[in-house]
Structures are given as C-alpha cells and as structure tokens.
Amino acid sequence: MKDLNTYLKSGILEQYILGDLSKEEMLEVEKYAAVYPEVRQELEEIENALQKYAEKNAIEPSERNRSRIIDTLQIEDTKIDVPVVSIQRTSGDIKFYKYAFAASLVLLFISIVLLINLNSKLKESYNQIAVLESGNQKFSNQVNYMERKLSETKNTLQYYQNPASYKLITLKGSDKAPEASIIVAFNPDREEVMIDMSNLKIPLNDKEHQYQLWAIVDGKPVDLGVFDSESAAIGMKKMKSVKSAQAFAVTLEPRGGSVNPSLEQMMAIGNI
Amino acid sequence: MSRKTKISLTEPELIQAIQNKKKIGAEALYDMYSASLYGVIFRIVQHEEIAEDLLQDTFVRIWNSFSSYDSKKGKLFTWMVNIARNIAIDKTRAKDFRNGLKTEDIENNVLSIEGSFQSEMNPETLGLKDLIEKLKPDYKLILDLVYYKGYTHVEVAEHLEIPLGTVKTRLRNAIITLRKVFN
Numbered sequence: 001m002k003d004l005n006t007y008l009k010s011g012i013l014e015q016y017i018l019g020d021l022s023k024e025e026m027l028e029v030e031k032y033a034a035v036y037p038e039v040r041q042e043l044e045e046i047e048n049a050l051q052k053y054a055e056k057n058a059i060e061p062s063e064r065n066r067s068r069i070i071d072t073l074q075i076e077d078t079k080i081d082v083p084v085v086s087i088q089r090t091s092g093d094i095k096f097y098k099y100a101f102a103a104s105l106v107l108l109f110i111s112i113v114l115l116i117n118l119n120s121k122l123k124e125s126y127n128q129i130a131v132l133e134s135g136n137q138k139f140s141n142q143v144n145y146m147e148r149k150l151s152e153t154k155n156t157l158q159y160y161q162n163p164a165s166y167k168l169i170t171l172k173g174s175d176k177a178p179e180a181s182i183i184v185a186f187n188p189d190r191e192e193v194m195i196d197m198s199n200l201k202i203p204l205n206d207k208e209h210q211y212q213l214w215a216i217v218d219g220k221p222v223d224l225g226v227f228d229s230e231s232a233a234i235g236m237k238k239m240k241s242v243k244s245a246q247a248f249a250v251t252l253e254p255r256g257g258s259v260n261p262s263l264e265q266m267m268a269i270g271n272i
Numbered sequence: 273m274s275r276k277t278k279i280s281l282t283e284p285e286l287i288q289a290i291q292n293k294k295k296i297g298a299e300a301l302y303d304m305y306s307a308s309l310y311g312v313i314f315r316i317v318q319h320e321e322i323a324e325d326l327l328q329d330t331f332v333r334i335w336n337s338f339s340s341y342d343s344k345k346g347k348l349f350t351w352m353v354n355i356a357r358n359i360a361i362d363k364t365r366a367k368d369f370r371n372g373l374k375t376e377d378i379e380n381n382v383l384s385i386e387g388s389f390q391s392e393m394n395p396e397t398l399g400l401k402d403l404i405e406k407l408k409p410d411y412k413l414i415l416d417l418v419y420y421k422g423y424t425h426v427e428v429a430e431h432l433e434i435p436l437g438t439v440k441t442r443l444r445n446a447i448i449t450l451r452k453v454f455n
Contacts, residue, residue, distance in 0.1 A: 011425075011440030014447055017346070019354040020424050030345060043346065049450035050419070051308070051349045058307035059314050061327055069328045070302055073335040076293035 008042050017046045152235030159185040171270035180268045184248050191241040197233035204229050212253045215245035226257040247271045278303035290338050309356045315420045316360035330356040361422030411446035
C-alpha cells in the first residue's frame with residue numbers, strides 16, 4: 001500500500017460500510033482489513049458511529065408488529081409450541097382415525113362371526129355330501145348286485161327252461177343235514193355239471209372244510225370238485241366234467257377236497 | 273405502549289441463537305433492533321403501513337439468509353441495516369410506490385421527519401438537536417441522501433452538483449462528527 005493514512009481518509013471505508021462499493025472494491029477493503037489493524041479499527045468506528053446514528057433516529061414500531069413479525073420467522077426449537085400446533089391441526093384427523101378404528105373393530109368382529117358360522121355350515125355340507133355319497137355308493141352297489149343277480153338268474157333260468165338238454169337233479173339232505181337241498185344240472189352230451197348256487201340249501205361250511213360233489217358212476221364215486229356254501233352266492237357254478245352218472249352226492253371234506261369221499265360225512269344225495 | 277421488558281443478548285449470543293433458529297433469537301433480534309431498523313425504513317418510505325410491511329420483509333430476509341452474514345467482515349447491525357436500506361430503497365424505486373406517493377423534495381422530507389418524530393425518539397437521547405447542530409447541514413444532507421435515500425456517491429455528486437471528491441470528504445467528515453459525538 002502506498003500510504004495507509006491516505007487510504008483511511010479516502011472515504012472508501014465509509015462507502016464500504018454504507019454498501020456503496022462494487023464487489024471488487026469490497027474484496028479489496030476486506031483484504032486490507034485482514035492485514036492492517038488500523039483499517040479494521042477505522043471500519044469498527046465508522047460502524048459504531050452509524051449504528052449510534054440509527055439508534056438516535058430509532059422509531060418504535062407499534063406493538064402489534066412484534067408478534068406478527070416474530071411469528072413469520074421459522075423457529076426450530078419450539079418444543080412446546082410445535083406439538084400444540086400440530087395437535088390442533090390434526091385433531092380432526094385423530095377423531096376420524098378413532099372412528100375408523102372403532103368401525104374396523106366392529107367389521108372385524110362381524111367378519112369373524114360370519115366366518116365361524118360359514119365354516120360350520122361348510123362342515124355340515126361336507127358331512128351331508130359324505131352321507132349322500134356313501135348312500136349313493138350303497139345304492140349303486142346294490143344295483144350292481146341286483147344286475148349281477150338278475151343276469152345270473154337269467155343264466156340259471158336257461159337250465160330250467162331247457163329240460164331236454166339239462167337234467168335237474170335235486171340232492172336231498174341226509175340224516176346229517178335233513179334240511180339240505182341241492183339242485184344239480186347235468187348235460188350228458190356236453191358233459192357239463194352245474195350247481196345252482198342261488199338255490200343251495202345246506203349248512204354254511206367253516207374255513208377248514210369244503211363241500212365236495214361226487215358223481216356215482218357204476219357204483220364208484222368220481223370227484224367233481226369242491227364248493228362253498230355262502231349265503232350271498234348266486235348263479236350256476238360249473239363243476240368238473242363227467243360223461244355219465246347214476247347219482248350225485250355231496251360230502252363235507254377238508255378244504256381242497258379228498259381223493260375218496262368220507263361216507264360218514266355224506267350230506268346230500270340224489271339219483272338221476 | 274411499548275413492552276416493558278425487552279429481550280437482550282450479547283452479539284455473539286444473538287448470532288448463535290439466530291443461527292440455531294431459536295425463538296429467543298427471534299425475540300431478541302426484534303427487541304434489540306426493530307426500532308433502529310424501523311427508523312431507517314420509515315425515513316426512506318415515509319409511510320407507516322408500508323414501513324411496517326418492509327420491516328417484516330427485512331426481518332424475514334435477515335432470518336432466512338442469516339448464513340450469509342460473516343461476523344469477521346463487520347458488525348451484525350451494519351449487515352442488517354444494509355438489508356433494511358436495500359429493501360426500503362428498492363420499494364421507493366418501484367413503480368407502484370412512486371405512483372402512490374407524492375414525491376416531495378428530498379430536503380423537505382428530511383426536515384419533515386425531524387419535525388414530526390423528534391419528540392417520539394429515544395427518551396434517553398440527549399437530544400438530536402445537539403447532534404444536528406454539531407453536524408453541518410451540508411454534511412448531514414449528504415449523509416441522509418446516502419443513508420436514507422440510497423444515493424450512491426456519484427448520484428449525490430450529480431444531485432448536488434458538486435465534485436465526487438467533495439462528497440466523499442463531506443460524508444467522511446459527517447461520520448467523524450458522529451464518532452466524536454458518540455464516543
């Protein structure tokens with residue numbers, strides 16, 4: 001700097017304080033103020049003088065301005081004011097949410113009741129369906145059984161309706177089983193022997209035993225196979241073939257049958 | 273009338289409170305500086321309602337742009353009063369303002385202010401008259417043109433038809449006089 005004293009008296013510092021300098025000139029003053037304490041000192045005295053001048057010329061603005069102006073300044077530390085304001089602002093919302101929450105609870109309760117009710121009805125329906133299904137199954141089983149029985153009966157009927165081809169021999173119960181009655185159909189031409197199972201009247205056999213049909217051919221027994229006495233048996237059961245026979249007999253034998261009949265177990269016999 | 277208790281803080285305390293946007297900062301700022309700033313603003317616009325609105329604008333700008341204040345570069349009041357002056361002078365240069373008010377001669381304005389407000393001024397003041405008497409009218413006129421009318425030194429020189437160097441000297445002398453009066 002050429003002369004500090006001249007600079008101090010140049011009037012540029014007053015202009016600086018009054019904001020009447022360009023950006024460049026201001027930066028220059030600030031640079032000098034940082035380097036020279038005298039410049040800093042001079043600036044402070046000018047500032048103080050102008051501040052005092054303003055204070056002497058001060059005019060008190062009317063009181064209403066104070067709160068109006070302070071309220072427009074954004075305060076960030078109002079721990080008391082801010083929540084009060086926000087509560088007032090949202091009190092309508094809180095009321096709304098209160099009612100909404102209550103309504104939600106009521107709806108939830110109604111929904112649960114309806115759900116439980118619906119669920120029990122659903123279970124009931126499932127049970128009904130199961131009952132109907134089992135009934136249906138029973139019915140259809142019965143129909144199947146009836147159909148089978150019908151066809152077997154029809155089948156059986158042909159033996160009865162055809163006496164020329166089939167001889168029907170009724171085996172009568174022995175002393176062992178006086179109530180027994182077995183109908184055997186015999187066709188010598190075809191060498192067929194059938195037992196009418198649906199008309200079988202003979203005591204039920206156990207698991208260890210079976211009935212065995214014999215043909216008496218020239219006084220000798222010929223094995224025609226075994227059969228079981230079942231309450232639900234239907235139709236004609238085809239036995240082993242034989243060409244000619246004078247009589248048929250049934251004995252109770254161990255399961256699987258015997259080579260020779262056990263005469264003491266003779267259940268029924270019938271001559272041709 | 274005015275509040276009996278005004279909040280007052282030291283300048284560093286006030287600066288910190290404003291930086292932290294504390295309520296006490298806003299209150300102290302207003303209580304400490306509203307009268308001085310309003311005095312400056314009123315003298316510039318000479319209309320109570322407008323001056324009150326501009327005072328509010330001034331505080332809002334001080335508050336919101338406080339980060340741009342650098343205490344190393346000068347006193348808080350200097351920074352604030354320049355904001356107030358800029359806002360008020362900008363207003364007087366706006367079209368709506370010039371159309372709305374009768375423009376009186378600048379010298380008359382300054383005199384009318386002193387006539388109407390001297391009595392209401394700070395009661396502790398020894399008397400603005402003492403001060404004014406010590407200030408040569410030529411010096412005071414230049415100070416008021418710059419301070420209250422926002423005239424640049426060049427504009428003052430043109431307005432008063434005197435050399436720029438004279439303006440600078442007279443303004444400096446005016447401020448030196450103030451310094452002597454207040455110190």
